[in-house]
Amino acid sequence: MLHPPMFGRFEDAYVAVLEHVDRNVEHVNAPRGNAARECLNVSFVLTDPRDRIVYTPARRTNIVFCYAEALWYLWGRDDLEMISYYAPRLAKMSADGRTLTGIAYGPKLFKVARAGRSQWDRVLRLLAEEPASKRAVVSFFEPEELIDPANPDVSCTLGLQFLLRDGHLDAIAYMRGNDAVVGLLCDVFSFTLLQEFTAVQLGVDLGRYGHHVGSMHINDVDAKKAAAIAAAAHGGRELFPVTAMPPTRWADLKIVEHHEGALRRNEERLDPGDLSRLGLAPYWQQVVLLMEVYRQISHYPGTPVMPSTLEALDPGYRWLIAHRWPTAIPQNFTRPYGAEP
Known part of the structure; x- marks a missing residue:
């Protein structure tokens, strides 16, 4: 073959x-x-x-x-x-x-x-x-x-x-x-x-x-x-929906780039309510929200990520964050199986 x-x-x-x-x-x-x-x-x-x-x-x-x-x-x-x-x-x-x-x-x-x-x-x-x-x-x-x-x-x-x-x-x-x-x-x-x-x-x-x-x-x-x-x-896997990329212009990527830089430098904080005002499709809103999660993890080590931020993430992304950084998940927040610190 x-x-x-x-x-x-x-x-x-x-x-x-x-x-x-x-x-x-x-x-x-x-x-x-x-x-x-x-x-x-x-x-x-x-x-x-x-x-x-x-x-x-x-x-x-x-x-x-x-x-x-x-x-x-x-x-x-x-x-x-x-x-x-x-x-x-x-x-x-x-x-x-x-x-x-x-x-x-x-x-x-x-x-x-x-x-x-x-x-x-x-x-x-x-x-x-x-x-x-x-x-x-x-x-x-x-x-x-x-x-x-x-x-x-x-x-x-x-x-x-x-x-x-x-x-x-x-x-x-x-x-x-x-x-x-x-x-x-x-x-x-x-x-x-x-x-x-x-x-x-x-x-x-x-x-x-x-x-x-x-x-x-x-x-x-x-x-x-x-x-x-x-x-x-071989023990099974979590199943999360696969999301298709929406129509995306270069201008959309420039918006994402602007917020990435501001979040990386800790010059900006994004609350979930801010996402709809970014002028981006939900697909790219979620990417920016991931960068907000990492801003909290990177700039405030030892402090759990805000529950409202985690709740706004798509379930698959929330699962990945919980497994990559289990100690960044608030103690009273529901953890995916296997993500205990």
């Missing part, structure tokens, strides 16, 4: 990858001192790219970072100031202490280049004019990234291909390497969200998502965590 396995939801694909690498180790190595077990040529296809969230309790998915990274790309940013607020570990990857270059895919996607168009602009124009094209590709990896052998910030993704077939937009990611525990989860979230945003701009239906990786690996430091995630996944 030459076609990769197909999954309806990403969580099942994620667990299958962890189990595959654990049970079918092809190589054991330690590039740049990072000991890992590795499988080559790992691929899968998602038939519903909207079902992109992993709810397995043992994984404790950081839904705030997932959205922050995806938006960091969509906003065309490369600044460490924003992304390190959500993931401080990324600071060590910056050569100048201010920006990221390799894994900052946003500028590569949206920076205006020749002929006054970005890579993404050219993809949209190509698909609008020639729907059957196979050339709708955006490239991330740049040859200059390998000049310095010690460079820690090298693109893991080679590129994305968009294929408009039968009125549905498929997307395919090609990756040189993928950390199966951490990177895989975040990359699929970001790339499928970008795929859905692109489909919305084209006015077409969402198709399938393919993920092809040269080196899929589990770092030794994450081996026990990977095993625990896989084991817990």
